[in-house]
Amino acid sequence: xxxxxxxxxxxxxxxxxxxxxxxxxxxxxxxxxxxxxxxxxxxxxxxxxxxxxxxxxxxxxxxxxxxxxxxxxxxxxxxxxxxxxxxxxxxxxxxxxxxxxxxxxxxxxxxxxxxxxxxxxxxxxxxxxxxxxxxxxxxxxxxxxxxxxxxxxxxxxxxxxxxxxxxxxxxxxxxxxxxxxxxxxxxxxxxxxxxxxxxxxxxxxxxxxxxxxxxxxxxxxxxxxxxxxxxxxxxxxxxxxxxxxxxxxxxxxxxxxxxxxxxxxxxxxxxxxxxxxxxxxxxxxxxxxxxxxxxxxxxxxxxxxxxxxxxxxxxxxxxxxxxxxxxxxxxxxxxxxxxxxxxxxxxxxxxxxxxxxxxxxxxxxxxxxxxxxxxxxxxxxxxxxxxxxxxxxxxxxxxxxxxxxxxxxxxxxxxxxxxxxxxxxxxxxxxxxxxxxxxxxxxxxxxxxxxxxxxx
Numbered sequence: 001x002x003x004x005x006x007x008x009x010x011x012x013x014x015x016x017x018x019x020x021x022x023x024x025x026x027x028x029x030x031x032x033x034x035x036x037x038x039x040x041x042x043x044x045x046x047x048x049x050x051x052x053x054x055x056x057x058x059x060x061x062x063x064x065x066x067x068x069x070x071x072x073x074x075x076x077x078x079x080x081x082x083x084x085x086x087x088x089x090x091x092x093x094x095x096x097x098x099x100x101x102x103x104x105x106x107x108x109x110x111x112x113x114x115x116x117x118x119x120x121x122x123x124x125x126x127x128x129x130x131x132x133x134x135x136x137x138x139x140x141x142x143x144x145x146x147x148x149x150x151x152x153x154x155x156x157x158x159x160x161x162x163x164x165x166x167x168x169x170x171x172x173x174x175x176x177x178x179x180x181x182x183x184x185x186x187x188x189x190x191x192x193x194x195x196x197x198x199x200x201x202x203x204x205x206x207x208x209x210x211x212x213x214x215x216x217x218x219x220x221x222x223x224x225x226x227x228x229x230x231x232x233x234x235x236x237x238x239x240x241x242x243x244x245x246x247x248x249x250x251x252x253x254x255x256x257x258x259x260x261x262x263x264x265x266x267x268x269x270x271x272x273x274x275x276x277x278x279x280x281x282x283x284x285x286x287x288x289x290x291x292x293x294x295x296x297x298x299x300x301x302x303x304x305x306x307x308x309x310x311x312x313x314x315x316x317x318x319x320x321x322x323x324x325x326x327x328x329x330x331x332x333x334x335x336x337x338x339x340x341x342x343x344x345x346x347x348x349x350x351x352x353x354x355x356x357x358x359x360x361x362x363x364x365x366x367x368x369x370x371x372x373x374x375x376x377x378x379x380x381x382x383x384x385x386x387x388x389x390x391x392x393x394x395x396x397x398x399x400x401x402x403x404x405x406x407x408x409x410x411x412x413x414x415x416x417x418x419x420x421x422x423x424x425x426x427x428x429x430x431x432x433x434x435x436x437x438x439x440x441x442x443x444x445x446x447x448x449x450x451x452x453x454x455x456x
Contacts, residue, residue: 004062004086005027005042011054018043027069027087029218032077032420033332034261040067040081045089049167049175049206057173065210065449066199069141070110070164073134075333076418078146078199082452088204090141096120097207104212105164105181110141110376126212129156131383132414133319137332143203147197149414151319154368155247155281156213158414160196167207168195171445181209193305194440199416200456202444216247216281220289223314224301225272229253229351231342232274238366239278240340242295246286246368248279250318255362262316268317272302276367279316329390331377332397334406337413349403350374357396358389371413373399401427417455425456 009017018024019042027043041064046052050286059066065085073077083085101124108117114135117128131150132138138148144166149158156162164425165179179185179192195202195266226232232251239246252260257269268275276296297303322338338346347363354361365372376396378389401411401424411417411424426434437456441448 004064005208006056007058007062008042008044008055010087011058012044012051013047013210015227016045016047018045025089028081029075030069030072030077030079030418031413032075032080032418033328034077034080034418034420037077038083038085040085040087043087043089044091047092049093049169050094052090052169052204052206053173053175055086055088056169056171059449060172060447061448063447065452066204067451068141068204069115070139070145071134071137073132073138074142074146074416074418075335076146076412076415076452077420078416078418078454079142079208080144080419080454082454085452090204090206091139093141093206094139095285099124099212101126102115103181105209107207107209108140108214109207110139110144111314112140114138114140114143116284121212121283122215123216127215128210128214129162138206138211144196144208145199146416147414149366149369149371150364151248151250151315153232153371153414154249155245160193162211162213163192163196163208164193164211165207165209166192168203169206170203171447173448175206176203179209181212197321197416200451201441201455202450205451214282216285217283218285219247219279219281219384220280221314222280222283222289222292224276224278224295225268225304226274226276227302229274230344230347232276233299233347233365233367235276235299235301236343237340238295239292239300242291244270244280244291244295246278246288246292247281248315249368249370250277251275251351251363251367252277252318253363255360256364259362264317265328266313266317271304276301277318279315330380331375332391332393333373333375334397334400335373335412335415336400337369337371337405338407338409340367342407342409343367343370343372346372346404346407346409350454352399353403354394357392357399361391366413369413370409376400398424419454422453442444 065082067085068088070078082136091111095109098107131152132148142161147159252275254273293303360377361375376391
């Protein structure tokens with residue numbers, strides 16, 4: 001340990017290499033329910049591409065793993081420290097290097113916060129479309145690493161759909177540029193797309209060129225309250241059959257509404273047992289919203305036309321609907337996705353699982369693209385849970401995965417595999433596919449020092 005820490009201190013500016021135990025503990029984990037983690041040898045706060053290259057070259061020479069980290073808002077353990085690693089913090093690399101309103105592009109460092117890029121783009125009538133719930137603190141680099149999604153995915157897609165080019169430091173410390181400044185570009189293999197979602201296992205993103213979209217001139221919010229969650233899920237399909245494309249389609253069950261009421265003092269649960277929250281945007285927002293209201297009302301929903309202030313409050317409440325609890329071994333938020341046509345079926349299966357296994361359940365969903373976030377938990381008394389309850393929780397989680405896969409779904413819609421979901425990856429991807437991914441990993445990182453034990 002001493003040799004590599006001293007070497008890093010010798011090649012980097014003062015204050016960049018940190019070994020304080022409090023800092024090490026804070027940077028050893030992200031927000032995943034993974035309890036077994038290692039303390040890093042050091043945390044290095046990079047402030048330039050040259051810093052990143054120097055760290056990677058030094059770690060490669062010593063065979064020391066490197067775990068790149070943004071804001072630590074991930075929930076799958078993708079930024080958890082590996083044994084004997086150096087955590088490479090990229091949050092100080094937070095400059096917007098270029099914003100071109102005519103090209104509708106921006107060039108950013110990895111530590112730029114999602115909300116800050118949107119504020120800068122908004123001055124030009126533009127926006128960066130991906131908007132994970134953690135957008136006020138998550139970084140673009142972290143979004144790229146996990147191919148993050150968010151509320152606007154229904155219309156604008158996930159992070160990969162907005163990334164045009166990347167600057168990436170490889171496992172030997174060399175720097176490459178992938179992609180293009182143009183919206184179109186099909187020269188060679190799509191290495192940019194390969195790096196997006198690779199969770200820092202193939203290279204470390206030190207710069208991104210992203211596509212911006214037009215900031216909507218008008219936004220309409222529709223809140224539709226239903227007597228149960230399954231009928232609300234059916235409302236999602238009804239809107240799709242009307243061939244309207246909302247920007248946001250979010251679904252919250254009764255447990256989520258009650259929790260929001262308790263935390264924020266709202267009265268959502270009094271208005272229904274489930275909420276379908278829809279936003280239309282753009283010049284046709286009013287006309288589209290009218291179609292949506294009629295469709296949902298015909299399906300038995302209590303449809304409201306919200307004033308602007310309440311509309312914004314509802315969206316903000318949804319962004320925080322995972323609640324104030326931190327996931328741990330007793331409370332696990334999942335991230336499955338199923339084809340939209342199976343939403344109603346899957347919701348019914350989730351409710352049956354909760355009863356069958358004797359666990360608590362609440363569900364929120366990016367219903368527009370079939371991505372559900374069910375949270376299962378067992379109650380604790382005096383911070384203790386009996387082994388039988390923990391077994392039931394584990395069985396419910398396993399069942400939620402196998403049922404989603406049987407419906408043609410996936411084990412992760414937007415959070416990534418990280419460390420936590422590795423146990424289920426083999427259920428979705430057959431061995432020939434996993435072996436091909438291991439070969440790709442070996443090609444980019446033959447010594448296996450980049451975020452080992454994650455993603456594949």
